[in-house]
Amino acid sequence: MHIPDGFLSAPVAASSWVLSAGGIGYAARRAGRELGEKQIPMMGVAGAFIFAAQMLNFTVAGGTSGHLLGGALAAIVLGPWQGALVLTSVLAVQALLFQDGGLLALGANVFNMALVGVLTAYVTYRFGRRLLGENRLGSLVSTFAAAWLSVVVASLVAALELAASGAYSAGVVFTTMGGVHVLVGIGEGIITTAVVAFLLGTRPDLVTLQPARA
Amino acid sequence: MGKRVIAIGLLAALALVILSPLASAFPDGLERVAEDLGFIDRAQEPAYQTLPDYTVPGVSDEALSTIMAGVIGALVVFLAAWGLGAVVRRRDGSEGTPKPLSPRKPVS
Numbered sequence: 500m501h502i503p504d505g506f507l508s509a510p511v512a513a514s515s516w517v518l519s520a521g522g523i524g525y526a527a528r529r530a531g532r533e534l535g536e537k538q539i540p541m542m543g544v545a546g547a548f549i550f551a552a553q554m555l556n557f558t559v560a561g562g563t564s565g566h567l568l569g570g571a572l573a574a575i576v577l578g579p580w581q582g583a584l585v586l587t588s589v590l591a592v593q594a595l596l597f598q599d600g601g602l603l604a605l606g607a608n609v610f611n612m613a614l615v616g617v618l619t620a621y622v623t624y625r626f627g628r629r630l631l632g633e634n635r636l637g638s639l640v641s642t643f644a645a646a647w648l649s650v651v652v653a654s655l656v657a658a659l660e661l662a663a664s665g666a667y668s669a670g671v672v673f674t675t676m677g678g679v680h681v682l683v684g685i686g687e688g689i690i691t692t693a694v695v696a697f698l699l700g701t702r703p704d705l706v707t708l709q710p711a712r713a
Numbered sequence: 714m715g716k717r718v719i720a721i722g723l724l725a726a727l728a729l730v731i732l733s734p735l736a737s738a739f740p741d742g743l744e745r746v747a748e749d750l751g752f753i754d755r756a757q758e759p760a761y762q763t764l765p766d767y768t769v770p771g772v773s774d775e776a777l778s779t780i781m782a783g784v785i786g787a788l789v790v791f792l793a794a795w796g797l798g799a800v801v802r803r804r805d806g807s808e809g810t811p812k813p814l815s816p817r818k819p820v821s
Binding site: 506531541543544558559565597657672675676680 | 718723725727729730733735737738740741745747750751755756757759761762763765766767782783785786789790792793794795799801802
C-alpha cells in the first residue's frame with residue numbers, strides 16, 4: 500500500500516510528513532534508550548528480511564495481490580520503537596532507490612506502515628497475550644491477530660488520507676480499501692505467525708516480546 | 714547476537730529475493746482500489762528513476778534483473794537499518810550503558 504506521488508493533496512502530504520517526523524523522533528529516543536549493542540545488527544537483519552519479503556506479492560482475489568508489510572513482525576521481534584525505525588528504513592530505501600512509494604508521500608507511507616502499522620500490532624499483541632495467556636499458543640494467536648489488524652488499520656488510515664486529498668468520497672474509499680486489506684491481512688497473519696513460530700522454536704532469545712513461558 | 718545469526722538472516726532474505734521473480738504481478742490492494750475507483754491517473758511519474766519496478770536497467774533477463782535489484786535493496790536496507798540503530802544509540806549519550814528501563818532503585 501505504498502502511496503505514489505500525486506494521490507495525496509499538498510496539505511495531507513505535508514501534515515503527514517510532520518506527524519511522521521515527530522513520531523519517528525519519539526521512536527528514536529525510546530529505541531536509543533532501550534537498545535543494547537547486540538540488538539543493533541538485528542535491526543539490519545530484520546530490515547533486509549522485511550524488504551525481501553515485501554517483494555513477494557501473493558495473489559489474494561480478483562486479480563489483486565498483497566505482500567507482507569512486516570510491521571507486526573518488526574514489533575514482536577524487535578519491540579515497537581526499534582520496529583518503527585526498521586520499517587522507516589525499508590520505506591525510505593524503497594522510495595529513494597526503487598521509486599516504490601512517492602517522495603512527497605513518504606511521510607504518509609511512514610505514518611501508515613511504520614507508525615500506525617507497527618504500533619497497532621504492538622498494542623494488539625500485548626492485549627491478545629493478556630487475554631489468551633503468557634504461553635506459546637497465546638503468543639501465536641496474538642501474533643496472527645496483530646499482523647492482520649495492523650494491515651487493516653494501516654489501510655484505513657491510508658483511505659482517510661486519500662479521502663482527505665479528494666481522491667474519492669470517504670465512504671467508498673474506506674470500504675474498498677478496508678475490504679481488500681481484510682484479505683491481504685490474512686496473508687500478513689500467516690507469514691508473520693510462521694516466522695515468529697520458527698523463531699520461538701529455534702532462537703526464542705531473538706524475540707523481544709517473547710511469552711513468559713515459551 | 715552472533716555473526717551466525719546475521720549470516721542466517723541474510724541468507725533467508727537472499728532466498729526470498731531469489732523467489733521474487735515468482736511473485737504475483739497483479740496490482741496490490743491500493744493500486745487495485747485506485748484503478749477501480751478511477752484515481753490511478755493522479756499518480757505522477759517519479760522525479761527520477763534508479764531501479765524502477767525492482768529491476769536493474771540494462772539487464773535484459775527479467776528474473777535476473779529483479780533478483781539483482783532485490784539483492785542491492787536488501788543490502789542497502791541492512792546497512793541503513795543497522796546504521797539507524799547505531800545512530801540513535803549513540804545520540805542517546807549513555808556512553809555504552811543503556812539506562813535502566815524500570816524506575817531506579819535507590820542505592821544504599
